[in-house]
Amino acid sequence: MSQINVNLRGDVKPFEKGISAAEIAKSIGMGLYKAACACKIDGKTADLRTTVERDCTLEFLTFDDEEGRRAFNHTASHIMAQAVKRLFPRTKLSIGPAIEDGFYYDFDVEEHFTPDILEKIEAEMKKIVKEDLAIERFELDDGQAEKLMESEPYKIELIREHSGKGEKISFYRQGDFTDLCAGPHLMSTGSVKAFKLTQCTGAYWRGDSKNKVLCRVYGTAFPKASLLTEHLEMLEAKKRDHNLIGRQLEYFTTVDIIGQGLPILLPKGAKVIQTLQRFVEDEEERRGWLLTKTPYMAKSDLYKLSGHWDHYQDGMFVLGDEQKDDEVFALRPMPCPFQYQAYLNRARSYRDLPLRYDETSTLFRNEDSGEMHGLIRVRQFTISEGHLMCTPEQLEQEFKSCLELAIYMLKSVGLYEDVSYRFSKWDPNDREKYIGTPEQWDEAQGTMEKILNHLEIPYKIGIGEAAFYGPKLDIQIKNVYGKEDTLITIQIDQMLSEKFGMEYVDKDGTKKNPYIIHRTSIGCYERTLALILEKYAGALPMWLSPEQVRVLPISEKFLDRADEITANLKAAGVRVSCDSRSEKIGYKIRSAQLEKVNYMLIVGEKEIESGTVSVRSRDQGDLGAMDLADFIARADEEIKTRKIK
Numbered sequence: 001m002s003q004i005n006v007n008l009r010g011d012v013k014p015f016e017k018g019i020s021a022a023e024i025a026k027s028i029g030m031g032l033y034k035a036a037c038a039c040k041i042d043g044k045t046a047d048l049r050t051t052v053e054r055d056c057t058l059e060f061l062t063f064d065d066e067e068g069r070r071a072f073n074h075t076a077s078h079i080m081a082q083a084v085k086r087l088f089p090r091t092k093l094s095i096g097p098a099i100e101d102g103f104y105y106d107f108d109v110e111e112h113f114t115p116d117i118l119e120k121i122e123a124e125m126k127k128i129v130k131e132d133l134a135i136e137r138f139e140l141d142d143g144q145a146e147k148l149m150e151s152e153p154y155k156i157e158l159i160r161e162h163s164g165k166g167e168k169i170s171f172y173r174q175g176d177f178t179d180l181c182a183g184p185h186l187m188s189t190g191s192v193k194a195f196k197l198t199q200c201t202g203a204y205w206r207g208d209s210k211n212k213v214l215c216r217v218y219g220t221a222f223p224k225a226s227l228l229t230e231h232l233e234m235l236e237a238k239k240r241d242h243n244l245i246g247r248q249l250e251y252f253t254t255v256d257i258i259g260q261g262l263p264i265l266l267p268k269g270a271k272v273i274q275t276l277q278r279f280v281e282d283e284e285e286r287r288g289w290l291l292t293k294t295p296y297m298a299k300s301d302l303y304k305l306s307g308h309w310d311h312y313q314d315g316m317f318v319l320g321d322e323q324k325d326d327e328v329f330a331l332r333p334m335p336c337p338f339q340y341q342a343y344l345n346r347a348r349s350y351r352d353l354p355l356r357y358d359e360t361s362t363l364f365r366n367e368d369s370g371e372m373h374g375l376i377r378v379r380q381f382t383i384s385e386g387h388l389m390c391t392p393e394q395l396e397q398e399f400k401s402c403l404e405l406a407i408y409m410l411k412s413v414g415l416y417e418d419v420s421y422r423f424s425k426w427d428p429n430d431r432e433k434y435i436g437t438p439e440q441w442d443e444a445q446g447t448m449e450k451i452l453n454h455l456e457i458p459y460k461i462g463i464g465e466a467a468f469y470g471p472k473l474d475i476q477i478k479n480v481y482g483k484e485d486t487l488i489t490i491q492i493d494q495m496l497s498e499k500f501g502m503e504y505v506d507k508d509g510t511k512k513n514p515y516i517i518h519r520t521s522i523g524c525y526e527r528t529l530a531l532i533l534e535k536y537a538g539a540l541p542m543w544l545s546p547e548q549v550r551v552l553p554i555s556e557k558f559l560d561r562a563d564e565i566t567a568n569l570k571a572a573g574v575r576v577s578c579d580s581r582s583e584k585i586g587y588k589i590r591s592a593q594l595e596k597v598n599y600m601l602i603v604g605e606k607e608i609e610s611g612t613v614s615v616r617s618r619d620q621g622d623l624g625a626m627d628l629a630d631f632i633a634r635a636d637e638e639i640k641t642r643k644i645k
Contacts, residue, residue, distance in 0.1 A: 007057040015052065022048040022187060025060055035223075036060045037068035037191075038184045045071075047137060047184040063223050073098035075135070075186040076195055076221035077105050082177035083124035084217075093179065094154040094205060094214055101231075102220030106203055108154065109215045118197045118217065125195060132190030133175040137183060145169040148178065154205065155180045194228035195221035198235070237480035242533040243374035249538050249595060251529070251546075252375060261372040261379035263526070268546035271575070272532070273382070273525045275544055277360055280384045280409065280522050287405060289358040289386060294338035296362060300328040305499060306337040307435050311468040315365050331364035336518060339387045340500045348504040353514060354394050358386040358521075375530035376479060384521045389502065389514040396451050399490065402519040403455065406475060406488045409522040413532055414541065414644040415477065419487065421457050422474040423449070424465035434468050436495045445471045448492045469495045472518075480534045487527065491518035536645075539596045539618060542635070543642040549576040549635065550597045552588045554604035556580075562603045565613060565628060572632045574639070593618060599635065619645055 003014045006024065015024060021041070025048065026033040039046055040059040045067050052058065061068030077096035084091050084107060096105030107113075113121075140148060142163035148171070149155040158180060159169055172181045174189055186192070197219040205211035222228040238244065246252050251269035258264070265273065281291065297319065303309040308316070312333060320328035332338065339357045348355070362382050371377050390398045410416035426434050426441050434441070448471045452459055459473065466472060472491035478484050493516040497503075503511045522528055532540060542548050549569055553562035562578050569576040579588045585602065592600045602614040612625040626634075637643075 004052060005055045006052060007055075009059070017053060018051050020049055020051050021046065021058060021060075024052070024058060032060060034191075035062045037063055037065075037186055038071040040067075045184060047071075048187055049137060070098040071184045071186060072192070072223070073103040073221055074181075074183070075189070076192050076219060077103035078135075078172065078174065078177070078179055078181070078185065079125050079128050079189055079192055079195075080121060080197070080217065080219060081105050081107075081179060082128055082174065083121050085177060086124055087120060092154060093152055095158075096179075102198070102218060104216050104218045106205070106214040106216045108212065112202075112215050113200045113217060115200075118200060121217070122195070122197055128175070128189050129192050130190075131175065132188050134188050135172055135174045135185050137170060137172055137185070139168055139170045142169055145171070145180070149180060191223065192221050193223050194225040195219055196228060196232060234481075240480045240534045240537045241374075242376075242479075242530040245533050245538040246374065246530070249533075251533065259379070260369055261367055261377070263375060263378060265526075269529060271546040272529055272540070272544055276413075276522065276525055276528065277382075277384075279412070281358070281360065283405070283408070284358045284384075284386070284521060287356075287401070289356040292339055292342050292357050292359045294335055294342070294359060294361075295332070296364075297329045297331050298338065300330060302337050303330060306340075306496060307468060307499070308333065308337070311433065311435070315367070317364050317366055332361075333363055333365045335359055335361040335363070335385050336387060336496070337500070339385075340496070340502060343387075343389055343502055344500065348389075348502075348514075350391060350504055350506050353504060354388055354390040354398050355514075356386065356388045358384070361385040373479075375526040376485060378526055381527070382525045383523065384525070386519050386521065388517040388519065389497070389504075390517065391504075391506075391512075392515060395447065395492070395515050395517075396454065398517055399448075399451050399492065400455060402490050402517055402521075403457075403473070405521050406490065406519070410475070410488070412642050412644075413522070413528065413544065414535060415487070415528075415531060418477055418531075418535070420476045421452075421459040422462045422465065422476050422486075423452060423459040424462045424467075424472045424474050426466040426471065427464035430464060433464075434466070435499075436469070440495060441471075444492055444494050448473070467491055467493075467518075469493050470518075475523075477531060479531065485527065487523040487531070488520050489518070489523075490520075492516075493518060539645075541642070541644050542598045543639045545575070545596070545598050547575055547577055547595070547597050548639070549574055549599045549601060550592045551576065551578040551601045551603060552585060552592070553578070553580065554585045554602065556582065558603045558605075558608065561608055565601060565603060568628060569632065569635075572636060574632070574635055589616065599631075601631070 002017045004017050005012050006015055021039040025036050036048055038061045039048055040061065041050065042056050063069050063072055081093055081096055090110060092108035094106040142159060145159045146156055149159060162169055170182055171178055172183060172185050197217055199218045201216050202213045203216040205214055220231060250266050252263045252265050254263050300309055316333050317331040318328065319330060322328050342357055360382060364380050367377055367379055388398055407416060410419060425445055428438060470491050470493040472489050474486045475488040476484050477487045497513040497516055502514060504514055506512050551562045551566050553559050559580055566576050566578040589600060596618060598618050600616040602616065607613055610625060613628055613631060615623040615626045615631055617623050
């Protein structure tokens with residue numbers, strides 16, 4: 001036999017004419033042979049079973065390549081179709097292409113497939129994979145092709161269409177299953193190691209509403225089980241991504257003309273944050289915190305005194321030019337130096353301590369554009385900030401109280417089980433990032449370590465993660481994609497009080513600098529909202545929900561009663577609306593479900609006659625008829641106890 005020259009990524013090798021691409025892959029190495037899904041011969045995608053008849057350039061495609069992955073998924077679709085035909089022989093086949101993240105196949109079935117049936121199909125697919133059936137390709141003329149597919153009307157239609165265009169009619173056979181297909185496909189069914197049928201929907205044949213509705217089954221497949229698990233986790237993450245849910249449910253939006261990292265909170269999002277803010281401020285007041293309200297900006301002099309000008313200027317929005325202007329201002333990136341001025345308003349004694357200032361602070365940070373994501377990281381945000389001035393003797397108890405407050409908040413919103421702790425220390429090898437002496441840092445970190453150990457906090461250490469003025473306890477949380485961010489911070493600071501001249505007169509008459517605890521109680525409200533949306537996939541606990549109840553009159557003649565019920569609920573402090581649209585009740589219920597409303601109250605003839613409302617729960621379904629007063633009592637208890645589902 002004559003030889004041909006094959007260019008393999010610049011390495012030209014001789015082979016016998018007529019050798020298959022699969023054999024060439026095998027000659028290079030079994031690892032490549034097992035990994036290869038398809039190939040390219042002179043730039044054209046082909047089966048590995050394709051023979052090489054002339055000098056050419058040959059490239060092997062694995063699952064990591066888009067076209068290789070398509071061949072893999074296309075094979076998986078045929079395995080699914082074979083499983084369906086084994087289980088339901090009377091099913092008619094239409095098309096089963098590979099798509100971006102998997103595959104689908106459209107079937108003409110006697111009964112639409114249920115989740116239980118999908119499980120049976122998956123089980124049969126596993127058998128087919130285990131059989132490791134060889135896959136072969138062959139071609140027929142149009143007459144032979146129609147005879148082979150005579151029991152498959154959709155395939156007959158496709159054969160006639162392709163033959164009319166002068167195209168070759170090709171088939172793929174694996175065991176007892178043959179399908180009309182252009183390919184390419186894998187060499188055998190055994191390579192499809194992991195797969196999952198993800199959903200079943202209806203689809204018109206050829207996408208035409210005049211045609212029959214077919215049963216479309218979607219799936220995804222991978223060469224390793226670990227890759228499938230990773231993919232399914234990612235799909236779940238996408239479903240819970242607050243950037244998607246928050247926009248779909250109209251919690252927030254962003255507008256290019258306003259700018260990146262500057263979200264607009266829509267009424268739903270604003271209501272949740274208002275609810276959280278009122279809850280936080282009331283709880284802080286109950287625990288002895290005093291509310292302040294400080295400016296959104298200050299002269300550069302303030303930030304120079306605090307150290308932010310030297311250590312944080314790149315992250316600030318500066319107003320003015322130091323080279324030209326007498327006064328330069330900056331929007332505040334944190335409220336610390338402002339609340340220090342509140343402390344300095346008058347002379348302080350040890351009897352004044354601990355002094356606890358809290359504030360709902362709007363802050364501004366010039367985040368890098370690549371770092372911003374939805375509500376997680378933005379350029380303007382609102383935070384439950386606070387600063388506590390105390391004596392050394394009070395430090396541990398006050399730190400503990402700050403931590404207890406943070407834990408209480410996390411439990412109230414249902415995020416406590418998702419957090420971890422990081423003890424953030426300075427990096428002594430990067431001295432320029434920090435103020436103070438090594439001795440001061442050793443003292444502050446030693447004090448904090450003692451407190452954390454005494455409180456039995458299970459922390460990890462983060463070197464170089466401290467604030468420039470002191471160590472901190474960061475309460476960390478991951479978003480749905482696994483990226484970790486800080487939600488709540490509690491810091492110990494013994495340096496800035498000295499810089500600002502903050503003093504108190506101690507029992508012995510001497511003046512001393514107080515310790516400062518910087519803390520947030522629930523962190524950034526925007527970030528907290530994002531994490532809550534992801535935690536509950538938009539189905540918020542009732543006390544946080546922007547719309548807790550929706551009244552659904554069955555028709556217009558029941559509107560007066562529906563309005564009366566709505567007014568009674570509003571008077572009881574329930575966030576309620578009335579769906580007065582001229583739509584069928586089923587449509588109204590579905591709308592409320594999709595919008596994640598906690599309860600639906602249905603009002604019709606029966607309810608008016610009995611003096612009740614029919615109650616439907618978002619989470620529990622139909623709860624039956626109930627006196628309105630009883631429902632209000634139920635709702636009130638659920639809201640006041642901040643019940644987490």
